[in-house]
Every structure is written in C-alpha cells, then in structure tokens.
Amino acid sequence: MARYSYSRLDTYASCPLKYKFQYLDRVKVDVGPSVEAFLGSRVHDALEWLYRQVQLGFTPSVDEVFARYKEAWDAEWADNVRIVRRGMASDAYRGLGVRCLELYCARHAPFAGEIVLGLEMPFSISLDEGTELHGFIDRLTKRDGDIYEVHDYKTSGTLPEPEEAARDVQAGLYALATRSRFTHAREVRLVWHYLRFDERLVTTRSPEELDALRADTLRRIREIEWAAEFPPRESALCAWCEYSGICPAKGHRRMLATHPENRHLGEPGVVLVDRLAKLKAELKETTARLETEITQVEAALVAYARDRGFAVVAGTEAEAAVTEEETLIFPAAGDPVRAELEGRLRRLGLWESCAGVGLDKVKKLVRDGDLSEEARGEILGLARVEPKVTVRLRRRTEE
Ligand code: SF4
Numbered sequence: 001m002a003r004y005s006y007s008r009l010d011t012y013a014s015c016p017l018k019y020k021f022q023y024l025d026r027v028k029v030d031v032g033p034s035v036e037a038f039l040g041s042r043v044h045d046a047l048e049w050l051y052r053q054v055q056l057g058f059t060p061s062v063d064e065v066f067a068r069y070k071e072a073w074d075a076e077w078a079d080n081v082r083i084v085r086r087g088m089a090s091d092a093y094r095g096l097g098v099r100c101l102e103l104y105c106a107r108h109a110p111f112a113g114e115i116v117l118g119l120e121m122p123f124s125i126s127l128d129e130g131t132e133l134h135g136f137i138d139r140l141t142k143r144d145g146d147i148y149e150v151h152d153y154k155t156s157g158t159l160p161e162p163e164e165a166a167r168d169v170q171a172g173l174y175a176l177a178t179r180s181r182f183t184h185a186r187e188v189r190l191v192w193h194y195l196r197f198d199e200r201l202v203t204t205r206s207p208e209e210l211d212a213l214r215a216d217t218l219r220r221i222r223e224i225e226w227a228a229e230f231p232p233r234e235s236a237l238c239a240w241c242e243y244s245g246i247c248p249a250k251g252h253r254r255m256l257a258t259h260p261e262n263r264h265l266g267e268p269g270v271v272l273v274d275r276l277a278k279l280k281a282e283l284k285e286t287t288a289r290l291e292t293e294i295t296q297v298e299a300a301l302v303a304y305a306r307d308r309g310f311a312v313v314a315g316t317e318a319e320a321a322v323t324e325e326e327t328l329i330f331p332a333a334g335d336p337v338r339a340e341l342e343g344r345l346r347r348l349g350l351w352e353s354c355a356g357v358g359l360d361k362v363k364k365l366v367r368d369g370d371l372s373e374e375a376r377g378e379i380l381g382l383a384r385v386e387p388k389v390t391v392r393l394r395r396r397t398e399e
Contacts, residue, residue: 032080
C-alpha cells in the first residue's frame with residue numbers, strides 16, 4: 001500500500017529533487033530544523049497542551065500557556081536550528097510565539113462551546129485500492145450535535161486571500177478525511193487559524209469539490225509514481241531547504257563560496273557563463289540594431305519606388321517587391337463596435353458564413369462576396385481603411 005501525506009505531495013510540487021532526497025533516497029543531512037519550523041512546533045505543542053487540560057476539565061491561564069511554551073522552547077532549542085533571515089535573532093522568534101499565543105488566548109478563552117474529539121489526531125483514508133493518504137489534524141471538534149470543525153494552526157507570516165483558502169488543498173484533504181470518518185456530519189468546517197494576524201479563515205467543501213480533489217490527488221500521485229526524472233526546481237524556498245548542501249543546483253555556488261572572490265574570474269565555469277551572457281547580450285543588441293536599420297531601409301525603398309513608379313526594385317542578387325494597398329480594419333474583440341458588427345452580420349444573414357466573425361472571412365466577403373451594395377456599405381461603415389505597404393525580398397529573377 002503506497003502511503004502519501006499532504007506534505008509529501010507538496011514537497012514534490014515545490015521541488016521534485018527535494019522529494020527524491022527526502023522520500024525516495026531518504027538522505028540524512030546533518031542540519032537542524034528552520035527556526036520557523038521550530039517556532040511552529042512549539043506553538044502547536046503549547047496549544048495541544050492547552051486543549052488537553054480543557055479535555056480534563058481545567059482551563060489554564062494565559063500565563064500557564066506562556067510558561068509551558070517558554071519552557072519547551074528553552075528545553076528543545078539546539079544550536080543547529082537554522083535562522084535564515086538576516087538580522088533576526090532567536091529571541092525575536094521566541095517572542096513571536098508568545099504573541100501568537102497571546103492573541104489566540106485573548107480571542108478563544110475560556111476555550112468552551114465545543115467538544116474536542118482529537119488533538120494531533122492521526123487519520124488515514126483510502127484513495128483507491130493501493131493508495132492511502134495519511135496526516136494529522138491539529139484539533140478536531142464537534143459542536144451543535146453534528147457540525148465538525150477541523151482546526152489548523154499557522155504561524156506563517158503570510159495571510160492568504162479568502163479565495164486561496166477556499167482552494168487550499170491541505171484543508172480539502174482534511175475535509176475528505178473527516179467526511180470519510182464521520183459520514184453523518186451535517187457540515188465539516190475547516191478553521192485555519194493564522195495566529196500572527198489573529199485571523200480565522202473558515203471554509204467548507206462541497207461533495208463535488210471533494211470528489212474532484214480525490215481524483216486530482218490520485219492524478220498527482222500517479223504523476224509522482226511515473227516520474228523518471230526529479231529535476232531541481234529553484235525558488236525562494238531553497239533558502240530553507242535542508243538539502244541545499246548537496247543540491248547540484250547549488251553546487252557551483254557552494255564551490256565558489258570556498259574561493260576568495262578575486263579567484264572567481266579565472267574559474268572555468270565562471271568564465272564560460274560570463275562569455276555566454278556577453279554573447280547573448282550582444283545578440284540582443286545586434287538584433288535590435290538590425291531591426292531598426294531594416295525598418296529605415298524599407299521606408300527609404302518604399303519612397304524610392306513610389307517616386308519613380310517602380311513596383312519591383314532590383315539589387316545585385318535579390319530584388320524587392322513593393323506593394324501598397326488599402327486594408328480593412330474591423331473592430332477587435334472587446335471593442336464596443338465589434339458587438340455592433342456581429343449584430344449587423346446576423347441581421348444580414350451572414351453570421352454563419354463568417355464562422356462566428358472570423359475577421360479574414362468578413363474581409364473576403366466584403367471584397368469578393370455576393371453582397372448587395374447596401375449590405376456591403378453597412379459592413380464597411382463599421383471598418384476603418386488603412387494603407388498597408390509591404391516589401392518582399394526575393395531572389396532576383398533574370399529577364
Ligand atoms: S536547494 Fe532548492 S533546488 Fe535544491 S533540492 Fe532544495 S529546494 Fe530543490
């Protein structure tokens with residue numbers, strides 16, 4: 001039985017190589033958690049402890065929650081916890097956790113009005129015969145008899161838009177798990193607590209949305225199982241990746257970091273990349289310059305041909321055919337006049353033959369179609385006439 005979790009799927013989506021390191025090769029790296037992950041775990045621990053007291057019939061004070069949090073922070077802190085953001089110290093993160101708990105307690109004390117069914121509650125759902133999805137729900141509660149609420153605590157520094165929350169895959173999977181277990185539930189609410197902002201985003205999922213999510217999750221799992229390549233996908237998240245020390249996308253930069261800066265210039269990789277960048281820049285500049293010159297020469301050629309009444313101007317090996325014609329410009333999609341044109345074509349019984357107003361077909365119809373002068377005039381009334389000059393270069397033909 002293949003077992004997947006939301007974080008496993010999310011890891012593959014963010015970087016297939018990281019997925020391979022973590023879940024396929026199970027590479028062990030000697031780095032600690034990021035401070036953000038450490039903070040999240042300590043806040044989750046404190047809230048789990050709080051609700052365990054509530055389950056036992058006690059209501060801890062805010063000071064007791066803080067004390068529990070600080071004690072765990074100090075006991076668990078290790079020198080290998082990684083602080084990625086420059087200028088941030090561990091105390092700042094420790095204080096952030098206190099603030100999250102302070103805001104949460106101020107809003108939810110005395111933590112009553114719900115029945116706590118589970119804390120850090122494991123779940124497992126069968127997606128098909130050979131695939132299982134598992135995870136942990138931070139807190140599952142019941143209220144008003146048969147309304148179930150899945151609570152998840154977030155200590156991240158970004159607050160999603162309501163539309164993003166309504167599409168959140170993790171929340172959807174937790175709804176699927178809750179619906180599978182509590183089939184009689186009248187409603188399953190997904191309550192995502194963004195602790196830093198003192199915001200709760202509450203969403204639900206319809207049975208159709210859950211069916212679609214189940215199918216999409218299976219599709220994503222099949223994609224992972226069939227993957228033959230696991231390329232690195234660099235993003236801002238690399239700064240927090242525990243595998244950056246062995247990642248080939250970072251290997252050269254890692255090597256350069258061990259060199260004094262003045263030795264970079266001669267390093268073969270640096271030399272090749274610098275040369276390639278220079279050539280690409282030159283190509284771009286040359287292309288732009290040539291395009292400008294071509295436009296100027298074409299304009300001069302048109303003036304020369306017009307002055308002397310030539311339609312073709314001969315060079316040594318090539319010749320340029322200069323044509324000047326009037327072209328019809330019909331209103332583009334989104335232009336208010338376009339709707340008028342469409343209405344007029346329908347009224348004249350020409351809509352079908354224009355295949356839903358393909359503008360080239362309308363032009364052909366006006367030019368060659370079997371139209372009354374009145375109909376032609378009506379359509380032309382909605383078009384602009386613009387001169388169109390074309391210069392076509394071809395091999396010189398001998399007389
Ligand atoms: S450092 Fe970036 S690219 Fe490399 S494995 Fe980690 S997330 Fe992927």
